[in-house]
Amino acid sequence: MDWMQIVSALALVAFIVILLPSARYMIKNSPKGTSSDWMSFVIPIFAVIVFIALLIKLV
């Protein structure tokens, strides 16, 4: 294990700790989505997945 891996791990852990309070706030204060709201999120994400599969075919 070299020093770069240790520094990367420490930086990621520090990032998680810093993000935790705002994550808690967002979880508590986010409005609930309806099933149609979630569908409007799932459709473009599915399109992104298909697009990435296409890029993998092209490479």
Add this chain to the structure above:
Amino acid sequence: MNQNFSSVAQSSSSVLATNKVLRNTYMLLSLTLLFSGLTAALSMALKMPPMTYLISVIGGMVIAMFVLPRFANSSAGIGIVFLITGLLGFGLGPVLTMYASLPNGGNIITLSLGGTGVIFMGLSAYALATKKDFSFLGGFLMVGFLLVLLAAVANIFLQIPAMSLMISAVVIMIMSGFILYDTSRIIHGGETNYVLATIGLYMTIFNIFISLLQILGIMGNDD
């Protein structure tokens, strides 16, 4: 009647303010992406060592989290955004040099760059066209992001290639969600500071690009 005129005037001034934030965000975003490209090219020309990436990312994140919010409402904020994006671009240099040295490297870099552009523009256009409020995604995306960071920490020690591929794929999904969330926040007046809006969108583009490079790098070299 006067009340109706007043509410119409208020609503049109709010639309104008939103359009201004959106226009300024996209303008600053294009300039910072261009600047990142230049610093990445400089870093490649200088043949910077791999540790440059780690130092630049840590430096960029520290400035973005602790310095930028203090100056976001002043003109100095624009300079700090260029500092962060320039630093992140400079860190990309050794990564791009490494991918460029692969047999199919040029193709991988071009496809990642083009793919990132298509994903960003497609999702932004979707959020702008539907004008849907994606604020309900906030908590979900944040939990997903924290989980993927935990998985990334674990994989630094485990070194499983399949897990690294999975992490990159999930990062792209989460960052795609953040594009919808951030764009919708600008449209609905949740984000009125174009400096902060720019850095948020820049980070999503940066993460999608890095993750696409990793996915295409792994998948393109299986022969």
